[in-house]
Amino acid sequence: MLKDTFARRALTLKSSEVRELLKLTDSEDIISFGGGLPAEETFPVEEMKILCNEVLSENGAKTMQYAVSEGYDELHKIIAELMGEKGITVEPCDILITSGSQQGLDLTAKVFLDEGDVVLCESPTYLSAINAFNPCYPEYMEIEMDEEGLIIEDLKKKLNKNKNIKILYTIPDYQNPTGRRMSLERRKALMDVASNYDLIIVEDNPYSELCFDGNNFPPLKSFDTEGRVIYLSTFSKTVCPGFRVGWVSASKEILKKYILLKQGTDLHTNFFTQMLIARYIEKYDIKAHIKDNILIYKKRKDTMLDSIKRYFPEGISYTDPQGGMFLWVTLPQMISSRELLVNAMKRGVAFVQGSAFYPGGGHENTMRLNFSGLTEEKITKGVKILGELLTEELKK
Structure with missing residues (x-):
């Protein structure tokens, strides 16, 4: 039945x-x-104990009320500054706060994918991205990788073979699952290919802050002059995962679609934890x-x-x-x-x-x-x- x-x-x-x-x-x-x-x-357990009391004392019932879908304004400003330090020029209004970057993946599928649409991805790729995309019944074309990330020539071959490609999903920094980092040369080449083929790139960037050798590379989004890179990130790896605070940054046209779909999903991300993350970064040395x-x-x-x-x-x-x-x-x-x-x-x-x-x-x-x-x-x-x-x- x-x-x-x-x-x-x-x-x-x-x-x-x-x-x-x-x-x-x-x-x-x-x-x-x-x-x-x-x-x-x-x-930061002890710091959060202090901040919980501060935020509740100063904001009272506001912390427990419904909030706008886009997210907490102060957190938008902080994220815009953090992205600016990576070479990404972005306005606070070009950011949507999500329930972890996993929600960013789910919304990406809803915004772009119909049944039979093609997702380009690294081979291998992030398991939970596959799980987020699968309910939309896409097809996948896997791009071969080496130690410098996805191989540009293989990407071009796949692009030439299929005209129904909607997005390229990539994790350039310390990729899950391989730990590989896309080289600077590959990043620049990938952006050239994206421009030539009119390709939308979904850049998933949760790990870039965890750089061991002090030689991190600029995100793909920092090279984006055409609004074709959708940038996902999160505080799960730098502060804590349980608060479920991530974000999406994209062009206004694209971000509007994400916001509308988020409204039908959960209205807004936990407002209290947004305020806690913002206060933590304002008060303590996150670096x-x-x-x-x-x-x-x-x-x-x-x-x-x-x-x-x-x-x-x-x-x-x-x-x-x-x-x-x-x-x-x-x-x-x-x-x-x-x-x-x-x-x-x-x-x-x-x-x-x-x-x-x-x-x-x-x-x-x-x-x-x-x-x-x-x-x-x-x-x-x-x-x-x-x-x-x-x-x-x-x-x-």
Whole structure:
């Protein structure tokens, strides 16, 4: 009976393998490299205790009232300044506050995608972007990557083969899942291609602040003179994820569509947490806070790499990210990371199999490891267990 009632998108929805895995790993007994969790010790808990009292005392019931869909004006101004420091010229009115950058992805799908439209994306790409786009029934064309990001020549080939392309989705900085950073030359070349082919780019940029080598590159949006880059970002990785405060910046014509669709989704993002984020940045040194986070994450990344070099058998390749939260492992073709995961879970270790990050599936010999959310001790222990399992697999 219900089957005849549900919409097609509801009938075809499938549980995310990653989300189901994370339910199983929510235990002190499991060393989970699976989630993209920031380190909880980086959350400004004590500062927020103070700010909660200040904001409530000064604003009273206003903090609990309905608010405009666009978001808190003071936060708009702060974000515009932060983007300006990256070389992006943007007015506060060109920013929409979203419920995390995940809502930005959901709204992107609603704004641009009809059934059969083509999404260009890196291969592999962010799993939750795929999940956000899928209810609109798009087709995907995956663009090959190397250590400098998406390969421009492969992008041109895909553009020449298909005229129904709506958007290119990319994470230029410390990409999830690979940790790769698009080179400056590729960024400039990509913007040239976008102009020549009249291509809309969705630039997802949650990790750029977490730069380990002090040599970050300007965002694609900073090169945009035609209003063709839609910029998504969030405070989830720099302040805390639970407040669910992100944003979209785009041309006025495009942003208007996002705002109208957000009104029908949730009216507005949590107003109280918007005010808290704004007050936190006004009162405290967020740059110093981010530097402290970087020291923690870089040390954990180095620990993971050192452990991989020590415990993994030969014949396995992996990325060495200069920022972000993840690294990417490529196993010998005969090893399935899906089967490896089953055995690893029995020994108290979890990760995400790489096939989940490819819209077309396959690539069973890959996996993503997160280093930000675990202590160095647990990282070393977990990698050692994975190394032992891999050594056993190669002996079969």
